[in-house]
Amino acid sequence: xxxxxxxxxxxxxxxxxxxxxxxxxxxxxxxxxxxxxxxxxxxxxxxxxxxxxxxxxxxxxxxxxxxxxxxxxxxxxxxxxxxxxxxxxxxxxxxxxxxxxxxxxxxxxxxxxxxxxxxxxxxxxxxxxxxxxxxxxxxxxxxxxxxxxxxxxxxxxxxxxxxxxxxxxxxxxxxxxxxxxxxxxxxxxxxxxxxxxxxxxxxxxxxxxxxxxxxxxxxxxxxxxxxxxxxxxxxxxxxxxxxxxxxxxxxxxxxxxxxxxxxxxxxxxxxxxxxxxxxxxxxxxxxxxxxxxxxxxxxxxxxxxxxxxxxxxxxxxxx
Amino acid sequence: xxxxxxxxxxxxxxxxxxxxxxxxxxxxxxxxxxxxxxxxxxxxxxxxxxxxxxxxxxxxxxxxxxxxxxxxxxxxxxxxxxxxxxxxxxxxxxxxxxxxxxxxxxxxxxxxxxxxxxxxxxxxxxxxxxxxxxxxxxxxxxxxxxxxxxxxxxxxxxxxxxxxxxxxxxxxxxxxxxxxxxxxxxxxxxxxxxxxxxxxxxxxxxxxxxxxxxxxxxxxxxxxxxxxxxxxxxxxxxxxxxxxxxxxxxxxxxxxxxxxxxxxxxxxxxxxxxxxxxxxxxxxxxxxxxxxxxxxxxxxxxx
Amino acid sequence: xxxxxxxxxxxxxxxxxxxxxxxxxxxxxxxxxxxxxxxxxxxxxxxxxxxxxxxxxxxxxxxxxxxxxxxxxxxxxxxxxxxxxxxxxxxxxxxxxxxxxxxxxxxxxxxxxxxxxxxxxxxxxxxxxxxxxxxxxxxxxxxxxxxxxxxxxxxxxxxxxxxxxxxxxxxxxxxxxxxxxxxxxxxxxxxxxxxxxxxxxxxxxxxxxxxxxxxxxxxxxxxxxxxxxxxxxxxxxxxxxxxxxxxxxxxxxx
Numbered sequence: 001x002x003x004x005x006x007x008x009x010x011x012x013x014x015x016x017x018x019x020x021x022x023x024x025x026x027x028x029x030x031x032x033x034x035x036x037x038x039x040x041x042x043x044x045x046x047x048x049x050x051x052x053x054x055x056x057x058x059x060x061x062x063x064x065x066x067x068x069x070x071x072x073x074x075x076x077x078x079x080x081x082x083x084x085x086x087x088x089x090x091x092x093x094x095x096x097x098x099x100x101x102x103x104x105x106x107x108x109x110x111x112x113x114x115x116x117x118x119x120x121x122x123x124x125x126x127x128x129x130x131x132x133x134x135x136x137x138x139x140x141x142x143x144x145x146x147x148x149x150x151x152x153x154x155x156x157x158x159x160x161x162x163x164x165x166x167x168x169x170x171x172x173x174x175x176x177x178x179x180x181x182x183x184x185x186x187x188x189x190x191x192x193x194x195x196x197x198x199x200x201x202x203x204x205x206x207x208x209x210x211x212x213x214x215x216x217x218x219x220x221x222x223x224x225x226x227x228x229x230x231x232x233x234x235x236x237x238x239x240x241x242x243x244x245x246x247x248x249x250x251x252x253x254x255x256x257x258x259x260x261x262x263x264x265x266x267x268x269x270x271x272x273x274x275x276x277x278x279x280x281x282x283x284x285x286x287x288x289x290x291x292x293x294x295x296x297x298x299x300x301x302x303x304x305x306x307x308x309x310x311x312x313x314x315x316x317x318x319x
Numbered sequence: 320x321x322x323x324x325x326x327x328x329x330x331x332x333x334x335x336x337x338x339x340x341x342x343x344x345x346x347x348x349x350x351x352x353x354x355x356x357x358x359x360x361x362x363x364x365x366x367x368x369x370x371x372x373x374x375x376x377x378x379x380x381x382x383x384x385x386x387x388x389x390x391x392x393x394x395x396x397x398x399x400x401x402x403x404x405x406x407x408x409x410x411x412x413x414x415x416x417x418x419x420x421x422x423x424x425x426x427x428x429x430x431x432x433x434x435x436x437x438x439x440x441x442x443x444x445x446x447x448x449x450x451x452x453x454x455x456x457x458x459x460x461x462x463x464x465x466x467x468x469x470x471x472x473x474x475x476x477x478x479x480x481x482x483x484x485x486x487x488x489x490x491x492x493x494x495x496x497x498x499x500x501x502x503x504x505x506x507x508x509x510x511x512x513x514x515x516x517x518x519x520x521x522x523x524x525x526x527x528x529x530x531x532x533x534x535x536x537x538x539x540x541x542x543x544x545x546x547x548x549x550x551x552x553x554x555x556x557x558x559x560x561x562x563x564x565x566x567x568x569x570x571x572x573x574x575x576x577x578x579x580x581x582x583x584x585x586x587x588x589x590x591x592x593x594x595x596x597x598x599x600x601x602x603x604x605x606x607x608x609x610x611x612x613x614x615x616x617x618x619x620x621x622x
Numbered sequence: 623x624x625x626x627x628x629x630x631x632x633x634x635x636x637x638x639x640x641x642x643x644x645x646x647x648x649x650x651x652x653x654x655x656x657x658x659x660x661x662x663x664x665x666x667x668x669x670x671x672x673x674x675x676x677x678x679x680x681x682x683x684x685x686x687x688x689x690x691x692x693x694x695x696x697x698x699x700x701x702x703x704x705x706x707x708x709x710x711x712x713x714x715x716x717x718x719x720x721x722x723x724x725x726x727x728x729x730x731x732x733x734x735x736x737x738x739x740x741x742x743x744x745x746x747x748x749x750x751x752x753x754x755x756x757x758x759x760x761x762x763x764x765x766x767x768x769x770x771x772x773x774x775x776x777x778x779x780x781x782x783x784x785x786x787x788x789x790x791x792x793x794x795x796x797x798x799x800x801x802x803x804x805x806x807x808x809x810x811x812x813x814x815x816x817x818x819x820x821x822x823x824x825x826x827x828x829x830x831x832x833x834x835x836x837x838x839x840x841x842x843x844x845x846x847x848x849x850x851x852x853x854x855x856x857x858x859x860x861x862x863x864x865x866x867x868x869x870x871x872x873x874x875x876x
Contacts, residue, residue: 013744013747013748013751064421068419068420068421069421070421070424070425070428072428114603117603117606117607118603118606120610121606121610123420123421123424124355124356124420124424125559125606125610127356127358127424127428128356128552128555129599129602129603129606131552132552132556132599132602132603133599135549135552135595135599136595136596136599139592139593139595139596140596143592143593185737186737189736189737189739190733190736190737193731193733193736193743193747194726194729194731194732194736194746194747194750195732195733195736196736197715197719197722197723197726198723198726200712200714200715200719201712201715201723201726203421204712204713204714204715205710205711205712207674207706207710208706208710208711208712209712209723210673210674210693210694210695211672211674211694211698211703211704211706211710212698212703212723212724212726212727212786212787212790213694213695213698213699213703213724213726213727213790214695214723214726214727215693215695216695222732222733226733252548256428256432259425259428263425267421292439292440292443292444293436293440295432295435295436295439295440296433296436296437296439296440297436298432298436299429299432299433299435299436300433300436302425302428302429302432303411303426303429303430303432303433306415306422306425306426306429307411307414307415307426310418310422
């Protein structure tokens with residue numbers, strides 16, 4: 001043990017992506033960029049859905065994987081985004097791009113209303129309250145006139161970029177790819193920042209984190225709100241792609257699928273979550289003939305992962 | 320509100336409330352012993368209703384669709400679903416007992432989804448009729464007709480809960496249960512078979528939920544695979560209102576929630592489609608202002 | 623004026639009186655100890671001082687400012703850091719990340735500046751990492767910086783807890799049984815380290831300890847507890863000679 005001589009030299013910040021991983025990431029990106037040129041409309045459509053789930057799962061991963069909070073009503077924030085865009089473009093004639101900041105603000109507000117009272121309590125309470133919140137948002141969407149009731153909204157404006165209108169499935173594929181890449185970049189940046197570490201401290205040992213000077217309620221609330229914002233942006237683009245939305249796209253089952261994506265690949269780790277999201281998007285295609293057995297297959301998958309591979313299919317080597 | 324409406328909603332509230340109380344009791348007991356929110360509890364209630372319906376349709380051939388059939392269905396379902404609860408604990412929760420909290424919660428969620436998904440796969444999502452001929456004879460209070468069935472249901476729920484309270488406070492097993500809920504490690508050192516106590520808690524909690532399921536099925540005349548989802552949420556709300564972990568609290572919370580819902584949804588500006596929003600609003604208000612519930616004790620967490 | 627001043631502190635769980643009218647003070651730059659048999663209320667007192675328990679009555683002042691009833695993170699930010707009796711590291715994270723956690727309350731950049739990679743945020747990150755490394759080096763485990771904290775030896779885990787607490791640049795550090803589970807050699811190192819903390823960084827030290835030898839060796843003043851009450855307070859020599867202490871504590875433990 002050396003007391004005097006300092007060994008302070010080597011502590012550079014690690015790069016965003018490890019060099020060994022960079023090559024694989026670039027190869028995957030090249031495949032993703034080229035996909036619409038080789039694949040037919042059906043495959044592109046499924047791939048677009050997969051990218052949507054990548055964004056949603058990365059957002060939920062901030063809440064579940066980083067801060068260790070179980071959110072069972074995540075689809076509600078997705079709905080907040082979709083309905084904000086839907087209402088503002090179809091009823092008030094807003095430009096699509098202007099609806100995004102409004103949706104983000106609405107998601108933040110909803111996040112505070114649900115998070116602030118419950119995040120002080122045990123994490124189990126949050127799980128049930130978010131479950132109830134998810135149902136409330138769906139019930140509200142079904143019973144208000146402005147949300148179009150049970151049949152939902154139609155005729156949502158499609159976005160334009162510099163005079164170019166997004167119309168075809170390929171256009172939306174690239175739009176979702178851009179959003180997914182942005183989400184990955186945001187997660188990578190935050191994961192290794194001061195607040196990102198604070199989330200992990202809180203997740204691994206709340207008391208120790210508080211004892212070392214971390215405001216656990218504030219840290220959890222920030223994770224919860226950031227997850228909400230990401231889901232709402234995904235919701236905006238989803239509404240623009242579908243041009244019609246209804247409450248049935250934002251059920252408890254939707255929240256469960258997103259959670260399954262996070263857990264399947266490996267909570268808290270970006271490559272695992274991306275893998276899990278893609279698997280979840282493929283699941284309905286694979287199980288097309290299974291009918292009423294589909295929820296059971298999803299359920300067994302979730303339970304089996306938790307019991308036999310709790311760190312997911314692609315866990316972090318560090319444990 | 321007219322007096323008749325007040326009485327009518329009192330009856331409705333008490334009946335729904337006693338179902339909530341039965342389910343909330345199981346939630347609270349399991350939470351008390353292993354500090355786990357058993358997400359599958361609502362689905363256990365749903366399973367109880369289905370098992371009850373199956374038994375009822377078999378024995379109905381011999382004993383008819385009257386009280387005897389319902390009682391048979393109730394007892395068999397409580398026993399069978401109680402054992403189901405033990406099986407779930409053994410294979411889903413016990414392996415996770417020392418896992419991180421988040422993993423335990425997700426496992427519980429998975430168990431809930433498996434029960435729910437199995438029921439959907441087996442029934443194809445259809446509603447099943449639970450046809451009893453318990454009749455509509457009863458008492459008339461003012462202009463409100465109260466059937467004997469309603470009175471018996473409330474009385475039976477209260478009896479079951481009182482039995483449970485007596486069991487927890489009077490017997491050796493009840494004492495062991497309370498010991499485990501205070502300190503699992505120390506209880507093990509004192510020679511209590513902790514695994515057995517936990518299994519027993521699951522058995523009793525699940526049996527109560529099944530009892531509630533059979534009674535609700537017989538009362539409303541219909542059983543459906545999704546009936547446990549909202550019920551689970553409501554029962555949790557009832558448990559929180561009463562103070563989670565407290566047996567009398569669960570009863571009080573259940574009855575209060577039933578009354579709140581009955582009177583709340585008869586207010587002119589609320590309406591029944593907003594009933595669930597009303598209930599969750601109450602849940603959030605309670606969590607903000609009185610997270611320990613009406614009868615719960617505040618717990619000092621050890622550091 | 624004393625750095626830490628406790629007046630008439632009371633705490634009870636249900637009907638059980640855990641602490642009864644405790645008063646003592648710690649001077650700036652001192653090394654003091656709290657001793658007492660198991661269950662005397664030492665750790666409960668620590669939990670009151672650090673904001674984990676809310677006392678029933680009395681006051682706690684840090685540098686003249688009242689801190690009674692504040693949440694733990696505020697108290698840490700005001701300059702009071704602690705370690706835990708049963709080591710509470712973030713085992714799944716690296717040793718360096720553990721040490722960096724102490725700097726959280728001394729830095730301010732949030733989510734948005736991290737996403738934008740602002741130059742000032744990058745500089746702050748550099749500063750946090752450098753501080754983490756400096757304290758790892760101070761306690762002598764800098765070479766393990768990139769290992770998982772859970773993989774360290776027991777003694778090194780104790781050192782890491784110290785580094786983490788020191789990284790919050792406290793005025794005073796509370797050590798809860800730092801010698802528990804250490805062998806004789808490691809205990810000597812610990813005494814040396816505690817002295818260095820005070821001498822090289824000026825941080826005041828208050829420790830709870832069972833090991834009487836270590837306590838007598840390192841402390842300038844000792845407060846003795848029994849059944850939630852203070853029974854003695856003074857220099858090691860005075861405490862050792864106090865008949866009440868001998869009866870309550872030294873008499874029962876060989």
